Amino acid sequence: MMKIVIVDPVSSGASLAEAFRERGAETFHVYQPGLEAAFAADPAPGGKLLRTGFDETLTALRRYGPDAVLAGSEVGVALADALAAALGLPHNAVGLAPARRDKFAMAQALGRAGVPHAATAAVAGEGELGTALSRFVHYPVVVKPAASAGSDGLAICDTEAQVYEAVRGLLGRANLLGRRNDVVLLQEYLAGPHYILDTVSVAGRHVVSDVLTVRFDEVEGRPIQRHKTLKVSLDPQDHAVVTYGLQCLDALGVSEGAAHTEIRLTDAGPRLIEVNCRLMGPILPSDPYLAALGHSQATLWADAVLKRAPFDELAARPYAPGxxxxxxxxxxxxxxxxxxxxxxxxxxxxxxxxxxxxxxxxxxxxxxxxxxxxxxxxxxxxxxxxxxxxxxxxxxxxxxxxxxxxxxxxxxxxxxxxxxxxxxxxxxx
Structure with missing residues (x-):
C-alpha cells in the first residue's frame, strides 16, 4: 500500500485525500498552526500530525516512510515542496519556490525565462507608490496582495487616488490565508477572455485536466467570479493559451503535481494572472467532473502518483471532454x-x-x-x-x-x- 502525505488537506485537498483512499492508498495528514480546528475534526484514518516545527515534522515523516508529499491547499504549497525535497521525493524546483507563491517573484521568473507577462510592481509602503505607478502606461491598475486567494483584497483602480486607497486598505492587514500583507502588488490590467488551465505534472510532463473560461462581473470595483464553463474543444486561440500556460509552468519550475493557472487572452496574446501549485479550489467533488470529463483534477493527480493507467491514457489522447x-x-x-x-x-x-x-x-x-x-x-x-x-x-x-x-x-x-x-x-x- 502506497503512503501519501497531504499537507493541509482543507478546501479541495479533502477531495484529494478521498481520491487516494478510494484507490486503496493510505493518507497521512499534516496540518500547520492556524488549522487546529480542521486537525481536530479530521478522522484521518491513516494518521495525522499538527506541525510544531520543520525538523520535528521531517523526523516524524521519515519514520512514517511516505511515497509522496503533496499540497492539500494553498497554505500547504510551500511546506509540502520543502518536505518532499528534504525526503528525496518528487518535488518542484527548490530554487524557484518563492516564485510559485509570491506573485511579484512569479512575474520576475517569467521575465527571466523570456515568457511575456503583465507589467508588475511591488510596494511595501505608501511612499513607494509614486515610483511604482510611473511604470504603468495607463489605467486601470490592479491592486492585490502579493500572496492570497479567492479574490481577497483585489481591486481594479481607475485613478491614482483609488490605488492609494486600495493599498492603504491592504498593507499591514491579515489576508485570507492568515498572513500579514507586508507587500502589495500593482499589476497591469489585462483585458480579454479569462481562462483557467488545470494540469497535473509528472517528471516535467504536463497533462491537461481541463480548460475553462470564466465569467467575471465587476462589483464595487472588484472582479467577481460568477461561473466557469468547460471548453469541450480547443480552437487555435485556445491552443495558444494552453501552450503559453505550460510555458509558465516550466518557467516557474513546476514539474510535479497539480497546478491551477489563470490566464487572460489579451490583444497582445496570452498573459499570466497567476499560477497556483495546488488543486482548483475551494472544493472539488468528483461526481460532476467525472460526469463531464471522466476524471477530476484530484482523481487525475491520485492516478498519476499511484502510476495508474487512467493518467497515462489521458496523457496519450487529445483533449476532448465528452x-x-x-x-x-x-x-x-x-x-x-x-x-x-x-x-x-x-x-x-x-x-x-x-x-x-x-x-x-x-x-x-x-x-x-x-x-x-x-x-x-x-x-x-x-x-x-x-x-x-x-x-x-x-x-x-x-x-x-x-x-x-x-x-x-x-x-x-x-x-x-x-x-x-x-x-x-x-x-x-
Whole structure:
C-alpha cells in the first residue's frame, strides 16, 4: 500500500485525500498552526500530525516512510515542496519556490525565462507608490496582495487616488490565508477572455485536466467570479493559451503535481494572472467532473502518483471532454445571515442541474459575498447541449441578482418573505 502525505488537506485537498483512499492508498495528514480546528475534526484514518516545527515534522515523516508529499491547499504549497525535497521525493524546483507563491517573484521568473507577462510592481509602503505607478502606461491598475486567494483584497483602480486607497486598505492587514500583507502588488490590467488551465505534472510532463473560461462581473470595483464553463474543444486561440500556460509552468519550475493557472487572452496574446501549485479550489467533488470529463483534477493527480493507467491514457489522447460542464459560485445578494434558501429547489428543477457543494446552513453568516471562496455554495451543471447548460446558468444568476436565492437577515431586513412569494413563480421553469 502506497503512503501519501497531504499537507493541509482543507478546501479541495479533502477531495484529494478521498481520491487516494478510494484507490486503496493510505493518507497521512499534516496540518500547520492556524488549522487546529480542521486537525481536530479530521478522522484521518491513516494518521495525522499538527506541525510544531520543520525538523520535528521531517523526523516524524521519515519514520512514517511516505511515497509522496503533496499540497492539500494553498497554505500547504510551500511546506509540502520543502518536505518532499528534504525526503528525496518528487518535488518542484527548490530554487524557484518563492516564485510559485509570491506573485511579484512569479512575474520576475517569467521575465527571466523570456515568457511575456503583465507589467508588475511591488510596494511595501505608501511612499513607494509614486515610483511604482510611473511604470504603468495607463489605467486601470490592479491592486492585490502579493500572496492570497479567492479574490481577497483585489481591486481594479481607475485613478491614482483609488490605488492609494486600495493599498492603504491592504498593507499591514491579515489576508485570507492568515498572513500579514507586508507587500502589495500593482499589476497591469489585462483585458480579454479569462481562462483557467488545470494540469497535473509528472517528471516535467504536463497533462491537461481541463480548460475553462470564466465569467467575471465587476462589483464595487472588484472582479467577481460568477461561473466557469468547460471548453469541450480547443480552437487555435485556445491552443495558444494552453501552450503559453505550460510555458509558465516550466518557467516557474513546476514539474510535479497539480497546478491551477489563470490566464487572460489579451490583444497582445496570452498573459499570466497567476499560477497556483495546488488543486482548483475551494472544493472539488468528483461526481460532476467525472460526469463531464471522466476524471477530476484530484482523481487525475491520485492516478498519476499511484502510476495508474487512467493518467497515462489521458496523457496519450487529445483533449476532448465528452460533455459540457459549468460551475456557478453562488452569491448572496448582500452580507448577512442566511434565514432560508428558497431558490435551491428552483435550481434543482433545471434540466442540466447536476449537484450542489458546500451549501451554507441556515444561520450561516456571510460577511463578504464578493469573495470567490464558495461561502455561499457552488452549483454544478452537466449536459450534452452547451446552450442548455448556459441557459440554466443564466437562470441561477437571475435568482442571485434578484435576491431570490437566499433569504438574508441583514441591514435591509424588510418583507423579504413576501417578496419571494410574489416573484419566484415568474422565474421558475
Amino acid at each position: 460533455r459540457q460542464f459549468a460551475v456557478v459560485f453562488l452569491r448572496a445578494k448582500g452580507p448577512g445571515t442566511v434565514r432560508a434558501m428558497p431558490g435551491l429547489d428552483m435550481i434543482r428543477r433545471l434540466a442540466t442541474f447536476h449537484s450542489f457543494a458546500k451549501l451554507p446552513s441556515v444561520g450561516t453568516e456571510i460577511k463578504d459575498p464578493l469573495l470567490t471562496t464558495g461561502t455561499a455554495g457552488l452549483a454544478y451543471f452537466v449536459g450534452t447541449d452547451a446552450l442548455a447548460v448556459l441557459a440554466d446558468v443564466d437562470h441561477v444568476h437571475a435568482l442571485e441578482d434578484s435576491g431570490l436565492l437566499y433569504d438574508m437577515r441583514g441591514p435591509a431586513d424588510g418583507a423579504q418573505g413576501q417578496r419571494h412569494e410574489l416573484l419566484m413563480p415568474s422565474i421558475a421553469r
